[in-house]
Amino acid sequence: MQSYRKTEITVGVFVFLGIMAMAWMAIKLGQVGGLGSSGYHVSATFEDAGGLRAGADVMLAGVSIGRVASVQLKGQEEALLQLEIQQGVKLTTDAIAAVRTKGIIGERYVRISQGADDETIEDHGEIEETESAINIEDLVSKYIFSSSE
Amino acid sequence: MNKTNTSQNTFIIFFGYLGRCFLRAIESIGDAAVLSATSLAHLFHRPWQGKHIVLQLYALGVGSFVIIAITGAFTGMVLALQGYYTLAKFGSESLLGSGVALSIIRELGPVLGAFMMVGRAGSSITAEIGIMRVTEQLDALQMMAVNPKARVILPRIIAMIIALPLLVSMFDMIGLGAGYIVGVELLGVNGGAFVGEMIAKVTPMDLYAGWVKALGFGILIGIICTYMGYRATPTTEGVAKATTQAVVAGSVGVLVLDYILTSFFL
Numbered sequence: 174m175q176s177y178r179k180t181e182i183t184v185g186v187f188v189f190l191g192i193m194a195m196a197w198m199a200i201k202l203g204q205v206g207g208l209g210s211s212g213y214h215v216s217a218t219f220e221d222a223g224g225l226r227a228g229a230d231v232m233l234a235g236v237s238i239g240r241v242a243s244v245q246l247k248g249q250e251e252a253l254l255q256l257e258i259q260q261g262v263k264l265t266t267d268a269i270a271a272v273r274t275k276g277i278i279g280e281r282y283v284r285i286s287q288g289a290d291d292e293t294i295e296d297h298g299e300i301e302e303t304e305s306a307i308n309i310e311d312l313v314s315k316y317i318f319s320s321s322e
Numbered sequence: 323m324n325k326t327n328t329s330q331n332t333f334i335i336f337f338g339y340l341g342r343c344f345l346r347a348i349e350s351i352g353d354a355a356v357l358s359a360t361s362l363a364h365l366f367h368r369p370w371q372g373k374h375i376v377l378q379l380y381a382l383g384v385g386s387f388v389i390i391a392i393t394g395a396f397t398g399m400v401l402a403l404q405g406y407y408t409l410a411k412f413g414s415e416s417l418l419g420s421g422v423a424l425s426i427i428r429e430l431g432p433v434l435g436a437f438m439m440v441g442r443a444g445s446s447i448t449a450e451i452g453i454m455r456v457t458e459q460l461d462a463l464q465m466m467a468v469n470p471k472a473r474v475i476l477p478r479i480i481a482m483i484i485a486l487p488l489l490v491s492m493f494d495m496i497g498l499g500a501g502y503i504v505g506v507e508l509l510g511v512n513g514g515a516f517v518g519e520m521i522a523k524v525t526p527m528d529l530y531a532g533w534v535k536a537l538g539f540g541i542l543i544g545i546i547c548t549y550m551g552y553r554a555t556p557t558t559e560g561v562a563k564a565t566t567q568a569v570v571a572g573s574v575g576v577l578v579l580d581y582i583l584t585s586f587f588l
């Protein structure tokens with residue numbers, strides 16, 4: 174019986190370690206559940222989201238302040254983004270949201286620049302000033318066509 | 323006339339063989355399903371098999387930890403090395419963390435973990451139950467009014483289902499740690515970039531995909547290995563053959579199931 178007790182304890186340690194490994198990955202890597210998501214939601218409408226996906230970073234002054242919660246089509250011609258912003262980060266009502274790229278071939282993210290307004294956006298508010306994604310092909314073709322004239 | 327007759331006979335023999343193999347395969351799948359289902363049904367009946375599940379968890383789970391840890395460590399290390407070699411050509415070493423993490427969590431952790439479990443624990447399950455059959459221990463259990471399905475098969479399948487996801491999680495953690503050591507300490511990739519990319523690119527869906535795979539492989543290996551042992555021909559050769567078949571069927575089954583599950587999760 175004594176040896177069974179020992180076995181039981183070893184199994185307990187094993188199961189505990191396994192669950193800890195799962196929990197660590199879930200919280201640290203996957204941001205699963207409500208532990209990391211205690212932010213407020215802000216929407217923004219873009220002419221061109223440039224292939225942005227849910228989960229992308231939202232950055233203010235180069236610091237990650239939240240994530241893109243969802244990307245949807247709005248009224249058949251515009252992209253509606255739901256942004257999840259960390260509690261405590263206040264955005265001015267005239268803040269500008271822009272879809273940008275990290276590096277040349279890096280991933281897309283939403284860059285927010287604060288405005289000068291004193292009022293801040295509430296939960297479920299909207300960022301009205303937006304800049305669409307910069308399309309390198311468009312820029313290149315513009316350059317080519319303007320120089321050939 | 324005679325010639326057509328022989329060619330017809332060859333056809334008949336060929337199709338007969340094909341049909342027999344197919345039917346036999348279907349039959350064993352059905353048999354295995356019924357055997358494990360009737361065994362697992364005892365989970366909700368007295369006598370409870372908790373003690374035997376714990377003993378099997380010790381033998382199958384705790385006993386496999388070292389081999390899983392070694393496999394995980396070397397997988398993470400070699401992935402970091404190979405990934406660095408490829409990514410350095412594009413000057414994007416900073417993506418190493420996400421590459422290592424996604425490969426291990428989505429694919430290599432569950433599959434290599436399952437392979438190790440088939441080889442180490444699965445073969446021992448089949449051999450053990452097969453020898454119980456040879457030495458008539460299963461019949462002896464029945465004589466003592468102990469249901470061998472509830473006592474022998476059930477704890478092993480349940481232990482496999484519980485142990486594999488846990489072991490795969492440990493494999494993932496150790497692999498990521500080993501990848502970090504090789505990537506950051508030896509190859510000089512920026513540590514912040516390695517961890518940051520890893521956290522940014524791994525989504526909850528990737529983790530679920532890995533765990534669902536581990537769970538599926540646990541069920542599959544448990545069912546195949548107990549079935550092969552339980553239905554082994556009660557001779558020395560029969561047990562040897564059953565063990566080989568269990569390892570082969572288990573490994574191939576893991577690969578096939580892996581493809582199916584991956585296609586669901588992409």
